[in-house]
Amino acid sequence: MIKIGDITSFISCPRLAYFRMHHEKGVxxxxxxxxxxxxxxxxxxDYEWAYERFSTLYPDSKETFTLAASKLRYSEELERIRPRAWEVYFESERLRLRGVVDEITENGRFLVVMLKKISDKFTFKERMRMTAISAISGIKEGYVYYAYDGVLAEFKETRKDRYNLLRILEKLRKIEKGFLPERREGKRCEICEYSDECNTKPETFASRFF
Ligand code: SF4
Known part of the structure; x- marks a missing residue:
């Protein structure tokens, strides 16, 4: 089954989605x-409890936690949204897609946390992440909280979003079955945790037409 995280990995780089789906490193x-x-x-x-949770999953990453904690802003705007449940798991058998939603609110919307707002509108990657949440939860509207900006934004899915999501899922199913997409050299390669594996994995003729 495909995870919501596979969709965002795919949009960053299709090859990255391949490596994360087949050789997860948990960095x-x-x-x-x-x-x-x-x-x-x-x-x-509090923050101590957050570190307890974080370090259980990632024991040697205190620096990452400290850095994130120093940048995070908890806005008063969040107080107007009352939570109903957290970390809610959803899956769709039909789409073969699953994921955990950070929060479901009392007014029947979802809420997800992201790092930074990069433009006035939602980016394609953000839209696809939220559309995937809509698709598995049946909830069409939600909020994004940009934790480094302290900004809350509202999202509503469109038909075009759903169509784009289905196209991505088709490609991810191929990757799930073992198809390795073409290497796309870009800025992300500089920080990619799979750059060694990616450099040594050969491309195939078929990968050019993915
Ligand atoms: S090194 Fe670059 S092309 Fe390879 S998986 Fe990472 S981001 Fe993608």
């Missing part, structure tokens, strides 16, 4: 730390 990043802090604060716990 901690700032997003993982921010999510633990956000969830802990939302539930009424």
């Amino acid at each position: 901690a990043n700032e997003y993982h730390a921010v999510r633990e802090i956000f969830l802990s604060l939302r539930k009424g716990y």
Whole structure:
């Protein structure tokens, strides 16, 4: 079954999705730390508890946690949204897609945490992440909380979003079965945890037409 994270990996780089789906390394990043802090604060716990949760999954990543904690802003705007449940698991048998939603709110929306707002509108990657949540949860509207900006934004799925999601899922199913996409050299390669494997894995003729 495909995870929501596979969709965002695919949009960053299709090859990255291949490596994460078949050779997950479990490397901690700032997003993982921010999510633990956000969830802990939302539930009424503190940073210490957030670190307890984070370090259980990523024992050697204190620097990442400290950095994320120094950048995170907890906005008062969040107080107007009352939570109903956290870390809710959904899956769709039909789409063969699964994921965990950070929060379901009392007004029947979902809420997810992200790091930084990069433009006025939602980016394609953000839209696809939230559309995937809509698809598995049946909830069409939600909020994004940009933790480093302290900004809350509202999202509503469109038909075009759903269509784009289905196209990505088709490609991810091929990758799930073992198809290795073409290497796309880009800025992301400089920080990619799979750069060694990626450099040594040969491309195939078929990967050019993916
Ligand atoms: S090294 Fe570059 S092309 Fe290879 S998986 Fe990473 S981001 Fe993608």
